[in-house]
Amino acid sequence: MKIAGALLALALLAGSAQAQDTDASRLATAREMIHAWKVADWRKVADLFAEDGSLKSMMLPPVNGREAIYARIAALGKGAPDGVTLDVAHIGVIDGLVFMERTDRFTYNGHPGAVPVVGVLDIRGGKVKEWREYYDRASLEKALKGEP
Template sequence: MDDDAKLSVVRDMVEAWNALDWERVVGLFAPDGVLHSVMQEPLRGREAIGERLAVLADGLERLTLHVRALGVIDGRVFLERLDVFDVRGHHGEVPVVGVLSVADGLVTEWLEYYDRATLLRGMGLGTDFAA
């Protein structure tokens, strides 16, 4: 895939997250794709990713991934963003950097870098939350 095609897949993924379209999010991953919030164990495969998204989406009222920068470096897509969300009456904003590998129109690996405590605080959860 060329860089423009990779960027297009990532833009589609951002749209799916903003629409809270979890089926589309999962479908944009390769069947054996990996979603790895680096402070946790990686999720491997669509089923595991879908299960985690179901937990995270519970009570989610709104989510907007505000893209600050998007580009390709050495074949991987770098996505700097501010995630703004409302969940169960709590409001949160978390700066995030994602690094995505894309092949054959699907995300094969997505690494997420953010401060987990900031995310959990925004969700109204304690730092011991397991999902």
């Protein structure tokens, strides 16, 4: 009888974890991420990733694992101490993935810049399992230097 009770409890826990993966909960996590970037809370940005999460900027090698993601973002954040505004034009969930079309606006090492980006986030259990970023690398490099 105790084994049956334990199995039932595990099944209920598994069901509640799946239940929280709704479109609304995924969007809420994405909005938390947007806010963390805006206020330069690099620790929060990383903590919104799963422990084994992955950040894939398509023009660079992927960064895997929460602490490696934190190291990458915190290093970039040193140049943008006032944060990065993810100016979202469109956001929605398609097939369980959050899609964001946006313009990232920032001041990096004293140079104001902006770059158009599309991000695709796989959010499970309130954490980002994988974040794929699509942008033009040359445009980003110019923007980081404050070039038009």
